[in-house]
Amino acid sequence: MFNFFRKNYPSAGGEKLNLKLSGLHCTACAVNIDLTLEDLTGVTNSTTNYARSLSAVEFDPRKIDSQKIIAEINKLGYEAESL
Template sequence: MKTTVFRISGMHCDGCAQIVHSVLERQDGVQTCAVSFKDSTARVLFDPARIDESRLLAIIQKTGYGASPQHD
C-alpha cells in the first residue's frame, strides 16, 4: 500500500470535497481517502499494483478540480 497527498484546487465548499472523496473512494485499488476542503488536500491510501498516482490525478481532474502531488 502507498499513501499520496494531492493538492486540490477549485473546491469551494465541503460539498466539493465530498464529490472528490466519493469519486476516489469508488476506484478499484483505493483503500481509503480523506479529502479536506479546509486544507485543499486529498490523502489517498492505495494499492499501486492496481492503480497509480497518474490515474488518481486524472480521475480528480475529470471531476472538474485541479490536482497535483503535494511535496513536503
C-alpha cells in the same frame, strides 16, 4: 472521509498519495472527491480537507497508479498536484 462512507479497507503494502487541490468551492466538493476516488479499484481510502485544499489517498499500486487518481480528480473539474 467518514468510516460509514468507506467502501474499501486498507491492505498491507499500500501507498499514500498527498495532493494539493484547487477549484473546491465547498465541503460537498471534498465529499464528491472522496466518494469518487473510493469507487476506483485499488483506492482504499480518501480523505479530503476542504479548508486546507488537501487530499490524502491510500491506494494499492498494483491496481492503480497515482496518475490515474489525479486524472479522476481532474475529470471532476478540480486540479490536483502531488506534494
